[in-house]
Amino acid sequence: MKPTESETGTEEEFSFGTTQSDVEVTTADRLRNFYREFIYKPGLVAWEDNRTRIGATILAVYVFIGTVGTWFYRAPTTNQSERSIQPFQTMEAPLGTTSSGEDVLAMAIHATPEMLIMILSGGIFATGLAVLIGTVAGYKGGTTDRILTTFSDVAMSIPGLPLIMVLAVVVSPERAVVIGILITINYWAGLARSIRSQVLTIREHSYVEASRTMGVSTPRILIKDVIPNIMPYVLVNFANAARYVVFASVGLYYLGILPTSVANWGIQLDNAYSQAGALSGGGTMYQLVVPMIAIMFLALGLILLAQGMDRVFNPRVRTRLAGESRGEAEDDEDNAAPTEVMT
Amino acid sequence: MNNYYLKRTGRAVLTLWVTVTVTFGLIRAIPGGPLEMLRARLVRQGVDPSRIDAIIQSRQEESQPIYVEYYEYMSSLLSGNLGESFYFREPVSNIITDALPWTVFVMVTATIILFAIAIVWGAIIAYKEGSTFDTVSSGLSILMSSIPFYVLGILFVVVFSYRFGVFPARYRTSPGVTASLSIPFVGNVLYHAALPIASIVITQVGLQTLAMRGNSIQVLGEDFVRVARLRGLPDRRIAVRYVGRNAILPMYTGFLTLIGFNLGGSVILEEIFTYTGIGYYMFEALINRDYPLMMGIFLVITTALVLSVYIADLTYGLVDPRVKSGDSSEAY
């Protein structure tokens, strides 16, 4: 994550003559370097991890269902089949139907696209705003920093879920994009705060200082030097924000606060749960289980992805795997040797 | 040092002020505004239509400039007057006073239990890093965190209440049980709170366990732990004073903010369990468009979150000596 140009303290020894030739670098080299350092290598390390692989696969399945699947499988309507069919009875409605004759599987499948759009819009809004506010506050400092930090602090202290609920009642949003943004209306704040503190350390790095002395404009420095450094962290938090959007939106739909014109697993849950109470038995259990599984696997995919990518931040593990970035392990001279042996 | 406390206090007050102002603005942004709400309410009460028009008319005439309304809104809030609930026909403050302790009881208990489990479990996993126990525990933690608490809540009600009837499906206590400090009463309260608490604990303990595991592994790799071992300190002392303490510290703020966060989540949880705490009333208010009650509870939950962050900030210095003299280092 951190560039290894600083050979500090104990490293500055006899062999210092060997690594000092990379003074002149062209722009293309720099770009290639950034790609290698900040996308390819972290990606490789993250991919090494089974969690990332499983998480990415799960997400791919959802995207497939949400795009291709909705073309191939019929949309849910009332009375499209016999009412209250139990699952695995007929190929017509493999996971059964509701008491109003809607295909349960169709309901689950056709709720996916909207959910994916919500995840995307919420994730992009939350991380985008957080990166913008966090980097500007951390890099600019002074009054700008104070104002933005106070703004984030206040936004962070307002409880998310109740705020969203009140807003949802007042605004009654219909479009998935708007709902995604609404749900992350103050989720960005905490992320902005931690990005700010990371930027504070990055701005002290010599290459950023060099750009500054050379008169490179602030937006350019932010985009070329600062943001690539926090990219892995932002990606992890994109996945976390996405999970939050899933949990919160399904919860809101379940409560019936959001308009029910759109298909959503939360609405399925609500219907099935109220019937379960009325029937006082497990007869409608399958109607509960289908949306539950849909929610849990999506959340599982996102958690696994976040956990796997988080590994990129653990320099200890990353060094062990990537091997070459040894310069980071500055304080454990000889102890670094065994870790290498263990690979 | 004083500057630090002053800043924190300023921030807490500012947040509350912003929240109050936002709610004030929201009430006015509601389609139709307060007058339409009044009309709807009067219609529901069966008041004669011509009288309603007259009332609305008179209200419109006596409507004041917005800053005067704002001032009155603020001053009535400060005197503890949150208005009257349309739906329950009761002062909002009465409803909250009755409901809040129950929600706080459930959420604080749940959060304490889940942190206790997470700390012990996470530390044990960290000591056995790389073992099968580690793999299984970490996998289990991730699996548990991928369940939203309300999904587990629904499942609990359907299975334990409807199917097997071993736990109650609704209410804070059984009907007819009177509040007292007797064992039957306390037992009854715990009996009703068990499923809500369990659904919070089970779905949230995973991520905290993983956090504790990560912290502990990091601390275990620190030089001071190695030196402590060389100095011959007993393993117990190293586990508690060295690893435990330094690994728990970063989670302290998370603990208090999670309580605040869960108070917000109570809206969904208490709807599922028909547990009449503030979350349940918030749900009723949302569904019935009962704005005074909605805004009142929103303010109370916000105040609770702001207070817990504020307490976390103020007390962090007591648990971490590094902050006592430090000025810029913050709890999160």
Next chain:
Amino acid sequence: MAIDQTTEEQVYSTDDPIVTIRDSAVTYDEGKSYVLDHVSLDLERGEILGIVGESGSGKSMLASSLLDAIPSPGRLTGEITYRPDGEEPINVLELDKDERRSLRWEDISMVFQGAMNSFNPTMDLRTHFEETLQAHDADIEAGIERAEELLEDLYLEPNRVLDSYPHELSGGMQQRALIALSLVLEPDVLVMDEPTAALDLLMQRSILMLLSNLQEKYNLTMVFITHDLPLVAALADRMAIMYAFRLVEIGETRDIVENAAHPYTRALLNSTPNLDAPLSEMQPIEGQSPAPINMPSGCAYHPRCPLATEECRTTVPDYHNVDTEHGSACYHWEESYDEVPLVYENSLDGTTGGENQ
């Protein structure tokens, strides 16, 4: 690939050793590769021994092995014997848990590199001292008095330091407090692993001076491990040079500095930043030191050595006697004087810098 060094025993053995190390080796992969490759060395009672090596040369392993404190899952083999004055010798590697606990810190103590991380950040220093005394069933009151005296010896205000948390002290103060903590149980041997690495030059020199005072006052035997050859030359009585997990040259400090007989030591002297030397005369060593998994055959230095011959590539050299107590593990040590000339004249007086300011 153990090296038979027994025939050259007089090179590393001393008259009255307090610790003897024989064929000490550390492996992390069941003997496929070594991060400490069968090292033998004596520690003379009351001396200061300097061990010099690059990063990753195995010098910290050597230090840790003295206390049988190799980070897990490393395996330490060989023979390490501690010979307390007038008592039965103790085989360090065959102690049970309790015996090892009382050997560490009570007999042989250690100061790690990076004092900044050696204290528990959430505990004040007094507690560090007290818990150490308590863990070894020592008299706490007397121990604290001794700690206060030690801190004073190290030019610290005892009460202020004891009541401080680690973060309230500067790096130099923490390092000195750590030295006091390591001496609180009156050990005979103090092993220091890069104790001054993170400190500025001035603080390094003053700690060195304090150390030699302490050594005299408490009659300590010290092992000082560093990458900084000139620094330790000012302090040590004898020096041992490590390269690629083996010792390549042992001798009295004066012999090593003025009459180095191993091409690596000579290159080291040429590359070492010396305050007196003009920058243009400093010569970095070409190439890199090997990792344990791909150790060169024969003499590990041969890929970088201008004198390397076929013999060097196949067989690990034994010590060759340069002088009675000065040995060099090089077949061509005599040629090294001419082939690797020193760029500036070394003398102990020139390299010290530790002249008691």
